[in-house]
Amino acid sequence: MGNSPDIAATLSRLDFYLDSSDRAQVARLLQDLRLRNDLSPGDLISLSSRELRNSMPHGVTQDMVDQAFALVDRAEQLCLTQAEQRPLADALTCLARFQSKSHLSALALASLGRAEAIFEALQDAENLFRCLNLAAKILHDTEMYQQAVDKLEPWAHDAQRLAALSTEQRYSLLVNLAAAYSFLDRPLDATYWQEILYAEALTLAQPARLFRDAVNLANQRLWVGRLDEARQLLAVAEATHNAHPINKEQETFLLQNHALVAWKSGQHAQAIELFRQARDSARSHSQWPILGRALRRRAECAEEAGLWEEALAARKEQMELQQSQLAAMRLNNSNSLLGMLGHARTQAQNEYLRKQGNQLELELAERNHELKRSLLRLQDEIEIRRQAEAELKAARDALELKVEERSRELEHAMRLLLEREKQAALSYLVAGVAHELNTPIGNAILATSTMSDSLRANVQAFDENRMRRQDLTQMHRAMGEGLDIAGRSLHRAGDLIQRFKALAIEQSSQQVLTFNPLQVIENTLAVMAPALRAGQVEVDAQGLQAVSLCSDPGALGQVLAQLIENSLLHGFQDQAPPCRLTLSCTVDNGNYVLRIEDNGRGIAAEHLDHVFDPFFTTRLGQGSSGLGLHAAYRLVTQSLGGEIKILSSAGAGCRVELKLPLHIHHPAG
Numbered sequence: 001m002g003n004s005p006d007i008a009a010t011l012s013r014l015d016f017y018l019d020s021s022d023r024a025q026v027a028r029l030l031q032d033l034r035l036r037n038d039l040s041p042g043d044l045i046s047l048s049s050r051e052l053r054n055s056m057p058h059g060v061t062q063d064m065v066d067q068a069f070a071l072v073d074r075a076e077q078l079c080l081t082q083a084e085q086r087p088l089a090d091a092l093t094c095l096a097r098f099q100s101k102s103h104l105s106a107l108a109l110a111s112l113g114r115a116e117a118i119f120e121a122l123q124d125a126e127n128l129f130r131c132l133n134l135a136a137k138i139l140h141d142t143e144m145y146q147q148a149v150d151k152l153e154p155w156a157h158d159a160q161r162l163a164a165l166s167t168e169q170r171y172s173l174l175v176n177l178a179a180a181y182s183f184l185d186r187p188l189d190a191t192y193w194q195e196i197l198y199a200e201a202l203t204l205a206q207p208a209r210l211f212r213d214a215v216n217l218a219n220q221r222l223w224v225g226r227l228d229e230a231r232q233l234l235a236v237a238e239a240t241h242n243a244h245p246i247n248k249e250q251e252t253f254l255l256q257n258h259a260l261v262a263w264k265s266g267q268h269a270q271a272i273e274l275f276r277q278a279r280d281s282a283r284s285h286s287q288w289p290i291l292g293r294a295l296r297r298r299a300e301c302a303e304e305a306g307l308w309e310e311a312l313a314a315r316k317e318q319m320e321l322q323q324s325q326l327a328a329m330r331l332n333n334s335n336s337l338l339g340m341l342g343h344a345r346t347q348a349q350n351e352y353l354r355k356q357g358n359q360l361e362l363e364l365a366e367r368n369h370e371l372k373r374s375l376l377r378l379q380d381e382i383e384i385r386r387q388a389e390a391e392l393k394a395a396r397d398a399l400e401l402k403v404e405e406r407s408r409e410l411e412h413a414m415r416l417l418l419e420r421e422k423q424a425a426l427s428y429l430v431a432g433v434a435h436e437l438n439t440p441i442g443n444a445i446l447a448t449s450t451m452s453d454s455l456r457a458n459v460q461a462f463d464e465n466r467m468r469r470q471d472l473t474q475m476h477r478a479m480g481e482g483l484d485i486a487g488r489s490l491h492r493a494g495d496l497i498q499r500f501k502a503l504a505i506e507q508s509s510q511q512v513l514t515f516n517p518l519q520v521i522e523n524t525l526a527v528m529a530p531a532l533r534a535g536q537v538e539v540d541a542q543g544l545q546a547v548s549l550c551s552d553p554g555a556l557g558q559v560l561a562q563l564i565e566n567s568l569l570h571g572f573q574d575q576a577p578p579c580r581l582t583l584s585c586t587v588d589n590g591n592y593v594l595r596i597e598d599n600g601r602g603i604a605a606e607h608l609d610h611v612f613d614p615f616f617t618t619r620l621g622q623g624s625s626g627l628g629l630h631a632a633y634r635l636v637t638q639s640l641g642g643e644i645k646i647l648s649s650a651g652a653g654c655r656v657e658l659k660l661p662l663h664i665h666h667p668a669g
Contacts, residue, residue, distance in 0.1 A: 007033070007043050012126065014050055019130075020168070026054055045075050045087035049094040060101040068095040089118035093131060100134070105142045106377040109135060129155075129169055136176040148180040156193070171197065171209065175216070182220065191220040198233075207244035211237050215250075218257055222264050230261050252281040252290055260297065268305035272298055279317075292321055308403045315399055319392050444489040451482035515553040517592065517660075518546045521583060524560040535568050536577045543584040547592055550663060555639035562632045563596050563656055570618075571600025571654055590662055591642075597655040603648040611646055636660075 010033060017025040033039070033047050048071055052064060072095055075088035092115040099108035112135050119128040132151060139148040155161050156177050162170055174193045181190035194217045201213040218233035234257055241254065259274030275298035282291035299314035458475045461467045525532075525539060532539060549556075564581065572579045582597045603611065610616045612633040636644040642660035 007036075007039065011046055011050070015127075015130065018050065018053060030054065041078055042075075042082070042084040042087040045071055045078065046090040049087075049090040052094050053097060056097060056101065060098055065098050065102065068098045071095070085118045086122060086124075089115040089122075089127065092118075093127075093134070096134060096138075100138045100141070104378070105138050106381065107374055108138050110374075112138070125161075125164055126169075129165060129173075133169075133172050133176065136173075136180075140176065140179065143183075145180045145183040148176065149184065152177040152180065171200075175212075178216065178220075187220060187224050191217070191224070194220050207240050208250075211240045211244075211250060214240065215253055215257055219260070222257070222260050225264070227261060227264055230257075230264075234258060234261065252278055252285060252287055255281055256290060256294055256297075259294070259301075263297070263301040263304075268301055268307070271301050272305075272307070272310060275301065275314075292318065295321060303406065306406070308406075311403075312399060315396065319396055322392055323389065440489040440493040444486045444493070447482040447485035447489065451479050451486075454478040454482075512550060513553055514548055514550050516546050517549050517553075517556060517585075517594065518544050520553050520556050521560060521594075524557050524564070528561060528564050531568055532564070532581070535572055535579060537568070537572065537579045537581050539581045539583070541583040543582075545585060545587075547585075547587060547662070549592060549660060551641070551660065552639050555635045556660075559632045559635050559640075559644075559658070560596070562628045566628055567596075567598040567600060567654070571598045571602075573601065575600055587662070588659075592660045592662055594658040594660070595655060596658075597653065599653045602650050602652045602654055603646065604650045608646065608648065612644075 010029060014026065014029045014033075017029065030047075030051060039047065048067075052067055052071070055064060068091070071091040072088070075084075075091040078084050079088045092111045096108045096111040096115065099105075099111060112131055116128060116131045116135075119131060132155065136148045136152055139145070139151070152173060155173055162173075165173065174197055178190045178193040178197070181187075181193070194213065198213040198217045201210040204210070214233045214237040218230040218237065221227075221233060222230035234254065237254060241250070255274055255278040259271050259278055262268075262274055263271035275294050278294040279291060279298070281287075282294055295314050295318040299311045299318065302308070302311035302314060454475050458467070458471060461471055521541065521544060525541065567581060578599075580599045583595065584597075585592065585594045587593070607616075607618065611629050614630040616630075633644055636642050636658060640658075640660050642658060645657045645659075646654065647657070648654040
């Protein structure tokens with residue numbers, strides 16, 4: 001038995017609006033139901049259960065818990081007299097929610113289990129799923145992730161069950177399952193479902209869901225090392241949030257993921273600052289799980305960077321948070337337990353007054369037995385919390401020893417890292433050489449092959465006495481074109497080989513002279529004048545002053561030529577005039593500072609840290625070998641004994657600063 005059909009439909013809509021937190025619709029339906037005069041006792045219990053649930057966002061009080069127990073009592077009596085099971089299931093589900101909010105997880109799962117059994121017997125798939133979803137949330141809150149997976153997997157892998165769920169129900173199921181997989185370190189399973197959810201979110205006009213799915217998938221991507229994809233997904237989430245602000249709590253999760261990306265990208269200082277911001281945001285919005293994770297990740301990031309004081313501070317904050325949560329949980333459990341005991345006594349007294357005889361004694365004994373089991377489970381939970389607190393104290397005591405151990409490991413790890421970097425650079429070098437030499441050598445081979453075919457045809461014609469003046473003229477033209485192509489291609493290949501050889505600067509060719517850098521600049525501009533005119537580049541070198549440098553003038557000329565060529569090839573690419581190149585200098589603290597600035601396209605922020613790396617280029621295969629700025633860096637730092645710095649941002653031009661010592665510099669040997 002259960003609610004009448006029209007009232008059952010209204011209660012179902014009410015459940016939907018409660019799930020989606022639509023306060024206006026919930027208030028309207030509750031008022032409509034209260035005004036009806038055809039509600040049965042079972043309908044009133046079901047309605048009261050939903051009214052109690054609607055009051056939960058404002059906080060859980062002992063009075064509300066007592067009301068939930070009273071509803072269960074009324075429903076049990078109704079079940080005995082009229083065999084109405086559904087109101088009892090509704091009341092048990094409501095009670096489970098209050099028990100979960102009071103951190104009585106074991107009791108909440110027990111109440112929910114009774115409700116599930118009733119809904120399964122009634123074949124009520126919708127409410128059975130609500131029980132499943134609530135159970136998964138409770139298991140997540142108590143970190144019982146494997147149990148959550150065990151409950152959710154049968155639904156996720158049952159196509160018939162999935163098809164019967166609404167879009168929101170299916171989404172809730174898969175989000176909970178992906179989260180459980182993630183906490184169990186099963187990234188492939190978590191990523192599988194999260195990719196499905198994100199693909200669906202892209203097709204729906206639901207900004208909140210798109211934001212949540214993009215951030216969740218980004219979190220999965222970064223833990224498997226796919227940082228570029230993680231950044232792209234976070235950009236989607238950020239754009240969604242900017243266009244449709246979600247809520248402040250989601251901003252904390254976004255900050256946390258930006259911090260993780262910075263950490264995994266090796267930007268430890270930026271990551272630590274973002275973890276601090278996430279910590280502050282989580283505290284201000286009482287997001288305790290995210291706060292705990294932010295503190296833990298910040299400590300791990302600091303340990304990885306060797307920032308032991310920062311790591312100790314984060315661990316201390318983490319310990320203080322867990323201690324405060326344990327204290328609050330103990331107080332809450334104590335208050336909830338006292339309330340339960342009081343309710344149990346009152347319930348026993350009322351039951352004794354209502355019934356007499358052996359039946360009363362049996363029921364009372366059973367309830368007392370259940371209460372004892374609940375108390376034992378509660379004591380087990382408290383003991384587990386105590387053990388966790390003791391383990392945290394032991395971890396704090398062992399942290400100082402771990403710092404010393406990590407210091408010893410650091411040197412060994414750095415040596416391994418350098419070896420890996422050398423291997424990576426060698427692989428990149430081989431790939432760059434092969435790729436860049438392939439085109440000119442291929443062109444030369446094609447040209448010589450064509451000339452060979454033409455020559456062979458003319459020799460045959462000559463031997464057969466078929467030679468015509470037209471054939472000879474055509475052969476001369478083909479030979480000329482082929483030699484021109486082969487010459488240009490081989491010259492290009494030779495030029496590339498010379499660039500590769502420039503990676504190892506010949507010390508024997510370096511010379512230390514006293515010279516005026518202004519003369520070197522003027523000579524370099526004169527040599528580059530045709531290229532500058534062809535690119536319609538205006539040069540401003542009026543602000544230069546004459547000084548004396550004791551260094552290698554040839555190296556300075558090579559650096560200037562390379563920087564100007566870099567502006568022509570990259571800075572002014574596809575840019576409409578006017579294109580300007582400005583050179584200026586100052587003498588600062590015993591150093592000659594030369595600045596070369598253009599108004600070109602600039603350099604993207606993600607590329608700035610790599611511009612001096614060998615073979616790093618955004619135009620690989622388009623005539624750029626990625627060696628120019630690396631060669632300039634080596635000339636400045638080794639031959640000239642100075643420093644080179646690039647300041648730029650996308651769309652805002654580029655400025656290169658050379659700081660060269662005025663005194664005599666002996667190149668590094």
